[in-house]
Amino acid sequence: MTLEAAIESRLGAFHLQIRFRMRGGITALFGPSGAGKSLTLRHIAGLQRPEEGRIVLGDRTLFDTAGRIDLPPQDRNVGYVSQESVLFPHLSVATNVGFGLQGQSREKRKGRIHDMLELVEMEGYGPRRPRSLSGGERRRVAMARALAPGPAILLLDEPFAGLDFRVRRTLRRRLLAIHRGTGVPILLVTHSLADVREVCDELVLVDRGRTVAAGPAQQLMARPPDSHAAELLSEDMA
Amino acid sequence: MSLHPIVLSLQVAGVASALALVVGLPVAWLLARRGVPGRNVLTVLILLPMVLPPTVLGYYLLVIIGVEGPVGQMAEALGVGRIVFPPTAAVLAAFAASVPFLIVAARAGFEQVDPAYEEAARTLGRSELAIAALVTLPLAWRSVAAGLALTFARAVGEFGATIMVAGSVPGRTRTASIAIYEAVQMSRMDEANLMALLLTVITAGMLLALVGLGRGGSW
Numbered sequence: 001m002t003l004e005a006a007i008e009s010r011l012g013a014f015h016l017q018i019r020f021r022m023r024g025g026i027t028a029l030f031g032p033s034g035a036g037k038s039l040t041l042r043h044i045a046g047l048q049r050p051e052e053g054r055i056v057l058g059d060r061t062l063f064d065t066a067g068r069i070d071l072p073p074q075d076r077n078v079g080y081v082s083q084e085s086v087l088f089p090h091l092s093v094a095t096n097v098g099f100g101l102q103g104q105s106r107e108k109r110k111g112r113i114h115d116m117l118e119l120v121e122m123e124g125y126g127p128r129r130p131r132s133l134s135g136g137e138r139r140r141v142a143m144a145r146a147l148a149p150g151p152a153i154l155l156l157d158e159p160f161a162g163l164d165f166r167v168r169r170t171l172r173r174r175l176l177a178i179h180r181g182t183g184v185p186i187l188l189v190t191h192s193l194a195d196v197r198e199v200c201d202e203l204v205l206v207d208r209g210r211t212v213a214a215g216p217a218q219q220l221m222a223r224p225p226d227s228h229a230a231e232l233l234s235e236d237m238a
Numbered sequence: 239m240s241l242h243p244i245v246l247s248l249q250v251a252g253v254a255s256a257l258a259l260v261v262g263l264p265v266a267w268l269l270a271r272r273g274v275p276g277r278n279v280l281t282v283l284i285l286l287p288m289v290l291p292p293t294v295l296g297y298y299l300l301v302i303i304g305v306e307g308p309v310g311q312m313a314e315a316l317g318v319g320r321i322v323f324p325p326t327a328a329v330l331a332a333f334a335a336s337v338p339f340l341i342v343a344a345r346a347g348f349e350q351v352d353p354a355y356e357e358a359a360r361t362l363g364r365s366e367l368a369i370a371a372l373v374t375l376p377l378a379w380r381s382v383a384a385g386l387a388l389t390f391a392r393a394v395g396e397f398g399a400t401i402m403v404a405g406s407v408p409g410r411t412r413t414a415s416i417a418i419y420e421a422v423q424m425s426r427m428d429e430a431n432l433m434a435l436l437l438t439v440i441t442a443g444m445l446l447a448l449v450g451l452g453r454g455g456s457w
Contacts, residue, residue, distance in 0.1 A: 047357050073360040080361040086354045090376045099372075100362030142358075149363055 001152055001185050007043050007053040016040065016050075016209040026179055026186045028196045028217065031206035031232060037189040038083065040206070041155045044187070045080040046073035057152055079151035079184070083158045085142035087130035093117070093141050094126035100149035116144035119181055121174060136167040140174065147182060156188040160195055172198050193233065197221070205229050242409055243417035244436055250325065250413055251393035254332035258340045258389045261333075263382070266344035267370055288338045295334055296402025303330065303403065327404035328396075328411045335399050336392035340385040347381020348374055387448040394441050 006019045016036040029037040042048040044055055046062065049070060055063040057078070062071050073080075087096050098113045117123050120140035130138060139159060146154060159175065160168045176199055179186055190196065196203055196217055203217040213220060213229040224230035268274055269281060287295050303309045351374050359369040375382070397415040404411035406420065414437045421430035 045361050047360070073357070074363050074365065076361075077363075078361060080358070082354055082358065084354060086352070086358050088355060088358075088373060088377075099359065100364065102364065102368070145358075145362065 001058045002056075003044070003153055003185070003187065004054070004056045005040070005044060007040060007050045007055065009039065009043065009048075009050040009052075011039065014209060018206060018209065018211050020204045020211055020214050022185065022187060022202055022204070024183070024185045025201035026175070026188065026199050027202040027204060028200040029187065029189045029204050029206055030191065030193075030196055031212075032191060034208075035206040036209040037191075037206055038157050041080065041157050041187070041189055044153075045078050045155055046071060046076050047080070060152075077149075077152045079146035079149070079154040081139070081142045081146050081154070081156050081159065083161065085139045087133075087138055087141055087145070089130050091130075092126065093122070093128045093130065093133070096130065096141060097126075097145045097148055099145060112148055116148045117141075119147070119178055120144045134167075136163055136171055139163075139171060143175075143178065147178070147184065151184060154184050154186045156186060158189050158191075160190065160192065175199055193221070205232055207232055241433075241436070243412050243414040244433060244440070246325070246328075246409075246412065247394055247414035247437065248440065250328045250332050251336075251390050251396075253329050254336055254393040254396075255340075255386060255390045257329070257333050258337040258393075259386065262337050262340040262385075262389075263344055263375070266341045267348055267374065269341070269345045270348035284338050284341050286338075287335055288342075292335060292396070292398025293402055296331060296399035299327075299331060299334055299399060299403045303327070324407075325404070325410055328400050328413060331399040331403050332393035332396040335396050336389040339388040339392055340382075343385025343388065344378065344382045347378030347385075350381070351377045383448055387445050390448070391441060391445060394437070 002021060002023050004021045007016060009016045014034075014036065016039055018036060018040050029040060031037055039048065043050045043053075044062070050063065050065075052065045053063065054061070054066070057076070060077075061067065061069050062076050062078070063069060087093075088099065091099070094113050094117070097116050098109050101109045101112055104112070113126065114123070117126060120143055122137065122140055122144065125133070125137070125141070130141070133141065143154070143156070143159075156175075160171055163171065172195065175186070178184075188195075188200070200217045202215065203220045204214045205212040205220070207228070212232060213225050220229070221233055224233050265280075265284070269277060269284075274280075301307050303313075305311075305314070355373050355377060356369050359373050364372070395415060396413070397419065400411070400413060401416055406412045406416045412420075414433055418430050418433050418437075421427070421433065
């Protein structure tokens with residue numbers, strides 16, 4: 001499964017002009033705050049409309065200004081977890097995870113919810129309410145919920161931000177296990193080099209709305225193609 | 239003295255509130271969306287019954303649903319019969335006067351729901367209708383309950399519009415507020431006293447229950 005994105009959009013004075021291509025695996029959109037990383041994810045998920053461009057996922061065009069295609073988020077088959085990992089506060093953990101499983105039999109839905117909770121190591125949490133969960137637990141439930149309908153790609157906005165060191169480390173390992181278990185390609189936003197080093201195969205460097213460089217993560221980090229990329233990779237922005 | 243006016247008042251207000259819920263919730267939901275054309279004009283139209291004298295509201299209703307009015311003529315043609323005067327008219331009057339309270343409160347509640355919840359639901363493939371019913375409405379529940387309490391209270395207290403379109407037909411359209419007015423006019427103060435007291439106690443009790451319902455159950 002490949003994702004090709006060429007997006008142009010304006011938000012006040014900010015001008016996003018980003019272009020990249022990712023294959024399976026785990027890809028990081030890496031760059032300083034305000035670089036346009038989260039906005040890029042929102043464009044791909046269909047939550048915000050770019051002014052121009054083209055987004056193609058596998059053999060499906062999600063968005064194309066030239067072809068006048070703009071699929072609603074419901075039809076994109078894209079899993080998305082926002083930075084706040086918002087869980088529906090009035091629904092149990094299990095109901096949250098099963099929220100995108102409409103049109104399936106009760107038994108099938110129950111099985112899928114169980115599998116997803118197992119995948120994120122949250123078995124037994126089904127009847128709990130989101131407010132009783134810790135920050136790390138909420139993120140895992142949000143990932144399980146996004147993965148349940150079987151998306152073609154999973155978009156994660158700052159999945160490790162605001163967590164303490166240990167939780168962060170556990171969650172990174174979990175993410176690798178989730179990726180191995182499901183095979184779903186993951187595009188995540190981060191401004192931490194440690195995240196990139198530990199979980200990502202590919203790296204897209206973004207600064208001030210532009211793609212600075214893209215390629216295999218280890219290679220880019222070892223040999224940045226130019227001084228701008230080197231500067232971005234020189235310090236951990238976490 | 240008959241207690242029928244009080245029972246009728248509660249029935250009329252109950253049906254009017256239920257109708258307000260059915261009609262008002264979708265309208266409030268639409269008004270809470272950005273980019274709905276004519277939102278400001280619609281808002282003013284909806285707020286008008288709150289500020290117009292009830293007699294003016296009643297007059298407009300009479301023009302619309304009266305025998306000569308478009309809706310009245312349609313009802314005649316369809317064999318529904320006259321809308322003016324039977325309890326239907328009292329319900330319509332109470333509904334028209336009270337539905338803005340529900341719409342205003344529910345809209346404010348819907349607007350306070352963090353859009354991130356609806357966005358998450360969209361990426362999970364759910365339709366806008368399912369999102370409204372399963373996410374937005376439950377999260378705005380308190381505002382809706384408060385709006386429903388106000389709607390019911392306004393409907394119980396309806397007088398001006400009701401007397402214009404429904405008149406005071408004993409047993410059919412003579413609601414408590416009208417019966418109390420008539421009792422006072424005829425110096426039957428004991429009757430007015432008792433009905434006023436009963437109406438106060440019953441509505442206060444119902445409002446208290448509704449407010450408690452809206453406050454309880456924090457997730």
